[in-house]
Amino acid sequence: MNVSGNSPARKLVYWGSHYLMIGAFVVFALFPLYWLLKVSVTPNDILYTEGVRMWPSRTTWENYFFVLTQSNFPHYFLNSVIVAGTTAIVTTMVAAVTGYSFSRFAFRGKVIIVALMLITQMFPLVMLIAPIFKILAPLGLTDSLTGLIIVYTAFNVPFATFLMQSFFDGIPKDLEEAAMIDGNTRFQAFRRIILSLTLPGVAATLGFVFTAAWSELLFALMLVSSESASTFPVGLLSFVSKFSVDFGQMMAAGVLALIPACAFFLLIQRYLVQGLTAGAVKG
Amino acid sequence: MASIEISNAVKSYGAVDVLHGIDLDIQDGEFIVLVGPSGCGKSTLLRMIAGLEDITSGAISIGGMVVNELQPKDRDIAMVFQSYALYPHMSVAENMSYALTLRKTAKEKIADAITNVAEVLGLTALLERRPKALSGGQRQRVAMGRAIVRKPQAFLFDEPLSNLDARLREQMRTEIRKLHRRLGATSVYVTHDQIEAMTMADRIVAMHDGIIQQVGSPVEIYDRPANIFVASFIGSPAMNFLKGAYEIAQNGTAGIRLTDGSFVPVLPARGATANQTVTLGARPEHIAITADENGENGGIPARVELIEPMGLSTLVHVSLADNPVKIFTLDRPDFAVDSFIHIAFDMEKIHVFDTETELRLPPENEPHTAQSA
Numbered sequence: 001m002n003v004s005g006n007s008p009a010r011k012l013v014y015w016g017s018h019y020l021m022i023g024a025f026v027v028f029a030l031f032p033l034y035w036l037l038k039v040s041v042t043p044n045d046i047l048y049t050e051g052v053r054m055w056p057s058r059t060t061w062e063n064y065f066f067v068l069t070q071s072n073f074p075h076y077f078l079n080s081v082i083v084a085g086t087t088a089i090v091t092t093m094v095a096a097v098t099g100y101s102f103s104r105f106a107f108r109g110k111v112i113i114v115a116l117m118l119i120t121q122m123f124p125l126v127m128l129i130a131p132i133f134k135i136l137a138p139l140g141l142t143d144s145l146t147g148l149i150i151v152y153t154a155f156n157v158p159f160a161t162f163l164m165q166s167f168f169d170g171i172p173k174d175l176e177e178a179a180m181i182d183g184n185t186r187f188q189a190f191r192r193i194i195l196s197l198t199l200p201g202v203a204a205t206l207g208f209v210f211t212a213a214w215s216e217l218l219f220a221l222m223l224v225s226s227e228s229a230s231t232f233p234v235g236l237l238s239f240v241s242k243f244s245v246d247f248g249q250m251m252a253a254g255v256l257a258l259i260p261a262c263a264f265f266l267l268i269q270r271y272l273v274q275g276l277t278a279g280a281v282k283g
Numbered sequence: 284m285a286s287i288e289i290s291n292a293v294k295s296y297g298a299v300d301v302l303h304g305i306d307l308d309i310q311d312g313e314f315i316v317l318v319g320p321s322g323c324g325k326s327t328l329l330r331m332i333a334g335l336e337d338i339t340s341g342a343i344s345i346g347g348m349v350v351n352e353l354q355p356k357d358r359d360i361a362m363v364f365q366s367y368a369l370y371p372h373m374s375v376a377e378n379m380s381y382a383l384t385l386r387k388t389a390k391e392k393i394a395d396a397i398t399n400v401a402e403v404l405g406l407t408a409l410l411e412r413r414p415k416a417l418s419g420g421q422r423q424r425v426a427m428g429r430a431i432v433r434k435p436q437a438f439l440f441d442e443p444l445s446n447l448d449a450r451l452r453e454q455m456r457t458e459i460r461k462l463h464r465r466l467g468a469t470s471v472y473v474t475h476d477q478i479e480a481m482t483m484a485d486r487i488v489a490m491h492d493g494i495i496q497q498v499g500s501p502v503e504i505y506d507r508p509a510n511i512f513v514a515s516f517i518g519s520p521a522m523n524f525l526k527g528a529y530e531i532a533q534n535g536t537a538g539i540r541l542t543d544g545s546f547v548p549v550l551p552a553r554g555a556t557a558n559q560t561v562t563l564g565a566r567p568e569h570i571a572i573t574a575d576e577n578g579e580n581g582g583i584p585a586r587v588e589l590i591e592p593m594g595l596s597t598l599v600h601v602s603l604a605d606n607p608v609k610i611f612t613l614d615r616p617d618f619a620v621d622s623f624i625h626i627a628f629d630m631e632k633i634h635v636f637d638t639e640t641e642l643r644l645p646p647e648n649e650p651h652t653a654q655s656a
Contacts, residue, residue: 174368177335180355181362182429183385196372 033258040064040251047247063252072227073253076235080214081260083145083231087152088210091160094153095205096198099164100190104173117158125155129222142223148231151223152213160205167201168194203268210264214257232257284469285346285436286311287332292341294327294493301327302493304341312467314460318480319490320516326441328490329473333439334358346436361430365442367422369414369429376401376410379429400428403462420451427459431466440472444479456482477517481505489513507649511641514564514634520598523570523608525563526638529555539563539635543604545583547628552635552644561644564634567598567611574625582625587618601626 039047040063042056050056067073101107102114132151133142141147171194179189195202217233224230232253239250287309294302302324309315317325330336332343334355342349350358361382369378376397383393401407404424414422423443430438440459444452460483463470474480480487481501489496489504489512497509508514514522527539531551538548539561547563555561573582585601585608592615599610601624610626618624635644 172366172368174364174366175370177333177355178362178364178368178429179370179381180335181333181360182382182433183356185354185356193370 036251036254039247040255042248044246044248063248064256067249067252067256071235071249071253072230072238073232073235073256075228076230076232077256077260079145079229080231080233080257083148083152084210084213084260086149087156087213088206090149091153091156091209092164092202092205094157095160095164096195096202098157098161099166100168100194102161102165103168104176117161120155120158125218129219132219133223136223143225143229145229147223148220148229151219152209152216156209156212160209163205163208164198164201167198167204171197207265207268211261214261284311284467287437287469287471288342288344288347289328289332290342292328292331292343293339294324294331294336295339300493302331305495307488307495307498309469309471312469314463314470314472314483314485315488316472316474316480316484316486317488317490318474318477318516319496320475323490324493325473325475325488325490329439329441329471332437332471333360333362359436360439361433361435361437362439362441363426363430363443365445367414367426367446369422369425371414374411374413375406375417375425375428378414378425379432382429382433396432400432403431404428419447420455423447423451423455427462431462435468437469437471440470440474442474443472444474445476452479459483477519481517487517489516491516507643507645508564508634509643511562511564511636511643514636514643518566520567520609520611522634523565523567523606524636525565525604525606525608527561527563527604529557529559529561529635531557541604545604547583547633548630549628549633549635550630550646550648553647553649555635555637555644560638562636562638562641563628564636564643565608565628566632567609569629569632570608570610571627571629572599572610572612572614572616572624573627582627584623585626587620587622587624589620590616590618599624 038055041059041061043058043060043062046056046058102110136142136147136151139147141150175197176184176186176189176194179193180186184192215233216231220231220234221237224234236250236253236257239246239253287307289305289307289309292302292305293300305324305328307315317328319325327336331338332345334350334353334357338351342351344350345358345360370381373381379397379400380393383396388396397410398407401410404427406421406424406428409417409421409425414425417425423446426443443459444455447455456479459472472479472483484501486498487501487504488498489509491512497504497513499507504513504517508517508522511524515524525539525541525547527541527547529537529552530540530546531537535551536548537551537555538546540546541563549563552561583603585603587599588602588607589600591598591600595613597612597614597616599612599616599618601608601610603626608626636642637644
């Protein structure tokens with residue numbers, strides 16, 4: 001039998017192992033999510049009694065019901081949406097302008113600014129909590145959503161800027177020069193031509209920053225003390241009491257917390273598709 | 284349409300001058316080609332006219348108005364880029380109409396203009412396509428169309444044909460020339476391809492190291508190059524250069540004694556002194572093969588190194604005074620490699636250059652010209 005070349009048997013082995021590996025990876029990545037879902041629908045009384053089972057013998061929505069009606073969760077949610085949404089939009093706007101200038105202009109101090117921005121990414125955040133608290137407290141920005149937005153924006157701008165810059169680098173300079181000759185100022189050329197070509201980049205940056213701000217716990221925990229300004233990661237902790245952990249409700253809240261992030265990515269995913277610039281220049 | 288005057292334009296990046304005091308007057312409706320090797324400053328000069336680069340000092344005026352401080356959008360010029368720079372998210376029609384839309388031109392007028400230009404350029408069937416669905420040649424046409432639609436004061440071309448294959452390039456060359464004749468638009472065309480320069484230009488501006496070396500009609504530049512650079516850059520196959528000593532005989536005739544002792548008669552050169560080190564410049568078509576190795580026909584003996592058939596012509600590579608020399612012939616020679624043939628230089632057509640200054644020393648009987656820089 002011919003085993004070399006493209007024999008059907010060999011093809012099948014390749015095909016099979018290819019999908020096996022992808023399948024293994026997907027299972028590995030998604031299993032925790034499945035477990036989250038499973039625990040969230042398991043009634044409290046059988047959570048410990050049934051042992052480890054892939055699916056509980058009986059399911060319930062009461063955890064969800066409790067989270068949505070009896071807890072502060074809807075409020076935390078709203079806070080998180082406000083904080084993460086605003087952070088994502090402000091950061092992306094700042095990063096777009098900064099990234100563009102890094103990509104296109106040569107100016108004095110550029111290297112220093114880039115170096116400083118890189119350095120900010122090197123500190124463990126824990127080191128910075130005390131000084132940031134000290135700065136925000138007299139300004140009345142602790143225990144407020146605005147304070148969180150400012151801190152998140154500051155921490156996300158450097159990375160977002162580098163991300164945006166790499167997208168701008170991929171757009172030929174000729175395009176905005178053509179746009180300028182066609183009758184735009186540089187800023188108009190940036191806004192009307194370059195930005196619409198960088199939509200995938202804008203979407204990626206929005207998504208990245210949104211997710212980062214959505215799931216941030218450390219600063220939210222340290223800077224916010226009142227219930228009214230808590231975000232959902234902080235809220236999740238309220239299910240951990242001194243004597244027990246309400247796993248069912250916690251998991252239900254976790255599942256609910258996935259929804260906005262998923263919705264956000266659904267919204268932007270069509271811009272994430274690359275290749276929009278193909279055909280702009282010879283290539 | 285408008286004339287363009289450039290006076291003493293300088294461009295520096297920090298301490299480095301890339302353009303040294305450029306002076307150039309471009310007539311209304313003229314087709315000017317800036318030609319030179321990469322890094323000679325030709326593209327920078329074009330971008331300064333467009334307003335994409337600042338002018339360090341000096342002045343550029345378009346249609347009699349100094350435009351130094353004007354933004355590109357206010358200069359009323361159109362530019363065709365080497366990369367075409369079509370907006371990828373717009374259709375062909377949108378690409379072409381973009382500038383007019385920005386100017387708030389009436390919709391019907393835009394539609395008319397697009398229809399006309401698309402017809403001229405053969406783009407009518409492609410108007411709804413996106414640039415990525417076009418071939419290189421079609422994209423090039425759209426880029427041209429985008430410029431023409433605007434009816435600007437002047438057209439600027441930045442190596443627009445470099446990305447096309449040879450056949451298409453030849454075709455577009457002719458087309459751009461025809462378009463120019465039809466529109467009569469002032470055009471500045473940048474290229475490093477001396478054939479494009481020769482075939483398209485009303486006047487060629489040869490540049491090197493940020494300095495204009497010579498301005499003149501293609502024939503002028505070809506027949507009377509100002510210096511060794513222009514002589515070597517323009518013309519393909521390139522001019523041959525041989526070093527030697529200038530000699531003047533009692534009877535007033537002159538010649539150059541090459542390093543191997545052979546003597547090439549030349550017309551007496553203006554400003555050349557006896558025994559001065561000079562460079563002889565001879566285009567391949569101005570050297571004749573007078574006899575093969577068996578002949579005794581005078582001429583200078585040279586060793587054959589390679590025969591290169593070009594179809595129409597044949598290039599014979601020989602070695603003379605240890606220098607490679609190319610000879611153009613319409614014959615079909617079949618010399619053996621390493622055999623000796625005899626060659627003669629066309630005294631009326633060859634050039635004498637001052638080896639030190641590299642400037643051409645014109646024959647005494649040639650009228651003075653003020654073309655060289």
